[in-house]
Amino acid sequence: MGRVDTGERLQVNPHLRRIPGSPTQAFLQTDPTRVFGLTPDTFVLLEEFTQPRTIAECLGDDHLEGPIDQIFRQLLELRLLVPPGGDLGPTDLTLRPTLPRLCDAPPWPHAAADPSSLAPALDGPRDPPSEQRPVVVLGACYDDNTLPGYPRGAAGGPALLRRISAAHPLRERLSDGSALGLYDLDLGRRLLAGARVYDAGDLASAPGVHWSTYAAALTHELTALHRRGARVILIGGDHSVTLPALAAHHEPFALLHIDAHTDAALPRHAGDLHHGNFLRRAAATCPIRQIIALGVRALQDIPPEIEGVPYRALSPAQLRRCDDRALAALLPADLPCYVSVDLDALDPAVAPATPAAEPDGLSLAHARHLIRACVGERPLIGADLVELQAGHSAADLSARAALRLVLDLMDLLAR
Numbered sequence: 001m002g003r004v005d006t007g008e009r010l011q012v013n014p015h016l017r018r019i020p021g022s023p024t025q026a027f028l029q030t031d032p033t034r035v036f037g038l039t040p041d042t043f044v045l046l047e048e049f050t051q052p053r054t055i056a057e058c059l060g061d062d063h064l065e066g067p068i069d070q071i072f073r074q075l076l077e078l079r080l081l082v083p084p085g086g087d088l089g090p091t092d093l094t095l096r097p098t099l100p101r102l103c104d105a106p107p108w109p110h111a112a113a114d115p116s117s118l119a120p121a122l123d124g125p126r127d128p129p130s131e132q133r134p135v136v137v138l139g140a141c142y143d144d145n146t147l148p149g150y151p152r153g154a155a156g157g158p159a160l161l162r163r164i165s166a167a168h169p170l171r172e173r174l175s176d177g178s179a180l181g182l183y184d185l186d187l188g189r190r191l192l193a194g195a196r197v198y199d200a201g202d203l204a205s206a207p208g209v210h211w212s213t214y215a216a217a218l219t220h221e222l223t224a225l226h227r228r229g230a231r232v233i234l235i236g237g238d239h240s241v242t243l244p245a246l247a248a249h250h251e252p253f254a255l256l257h258i259d260a261h262t263d264a265a266l267p268r269h270a271g272d273l274h275h276g277n278f279l280r281r282a283a284a285t286c287p288i289r290q291i292i293a294l295g296v297r298a299l300q301d302i303p304p305e306i307e308g309v310p311y312r313a314l315s316p317a318q319l320r321r322c323d324d325r326a327l328a329a330l331l332p333a334d335l336p337c338y339v340s341v342d343l344d345a346l347d348p349a350v351a352p353a354t355p356a357a358e359p360d361g362l363s364l365a366h367a368r369h370l371i372r373a374c375v376g377e378r379p380l381i382g383a384d385l386v387e388l389q390a391g392h393s394a395a396d397l398s399a400r401a402a403l404r405l406v407l408d409l410m411d412l413l414a415r
């Protein structure tokens with residue numbers, strides 16, 4: 001084998017993503033199941049090729065001999081370095097399986113005809129079992145609608161949450177055959193007991209993909225899951241991913257929106273859409289009949305309605321003065337509901353890794369209680385947790401708090 005061509009212009013594969021929290025592991029967004037272990041030096045070398053340049057330009061007049069030549073040859077073979085504009089692998093927007101999966105749940109059987117034939121992940125009383133719907137996790141790796149000036153990283157939220165969830169494997173058994181863990185002392189039972197939980201993988205965006213293309217693909221995937229009776233927990237992603245998730249529901253519903261912000265900012269120009277105003281578009285285009293927002297405390301106007309949909313916001317301080325009866329009466333009694341959780345609803349002491357953190361937020365215990373008290377016995381048609389920011393110095397701590405909310409939402413979806 002000859003030497004690498006030092007005069008060829010190369011660039012780092014734009015699909016290359018580091019695994020949040022790991023200094024040595026990375027993957028290509030086009031194939032998240034294949035993880036590369038790279039040395040820190042290799043990352044430094046790859047960063048030299050953020051803009052297209054030749055190896056000769058990068059290394060000056062040094063001769064390419066032995067190890068360096070081998071390193072470049074490997075980077076080219078692995079397609080971590082590619083010619084600019086060259087073949088970068090598939091960029092079609094389809095769901096891709098991930099490793100690890102959330103709580104080591106089995107992969108969603110995309111091809112299977114009847115998911116009701118699949119066994120529960122955890123033993124436990126759930127009756128009647130025939131009516132129980134599978135709960136499916138889907139990652140929305142998209143953060144291009146983060147407002148300028150706010151840190152990116154929400155696209156890495158699903159991978160971060162899955163890594164943290166490895167401490168809570170749903171399928172692990174103790175020596176007596178019973179399922180491990182997920183016992184919740186406050187509830188007096190195991191979360192997700194008897195539930196059938198699956199991980200459907202990630203819908204990742206790719207460089208140059210327009211929002212409308214991504215949103216349509218996400219609605220399409222969710223619709224396919226709904227058709228097979230699944231209840232979906234969507235993991236973001238910036239909060240705009242909630243818009244295509246809501247668009248996959250066609251019957252009237254109420255929205256429980258847990259967030260530090262209203263997310264109803266007025267558009268600055270036609271077509272303006274971002275994570276701080278997506279709710280306006282959702283209210284105008286989805287069959288939402290009522291919006292209840294909990295944890296709102298950003299210094300912004302509170303509208304009485306959003307695009308004609310009745311809107312009510314309650315701050316953390318106001319919520320501390322609400323008893324359970326008042327919470328249960330917030331949402332209409334006759335509508336199913338969808339719960340959307342922006343991690344910034346929580347206090348930054350609990351979950352600092354979120355792009356638009358606001359002081360004086362909800363405690364984790366309070367947020368968990370609010371969701372159960374408000375939803376009550378109403379059917380939950382879907383849920384999401386968004387704005388978990390990978391790459392933040394406190395990402396793991398924040399992901400642990402996020403995971404608790406996700407497990408609660410999944411437990412509610414599994415009823």
Ligand SMILES: [Mn+2]
Nearest residue numbers: 239259263342
């Ligand atoms: Mn939000």
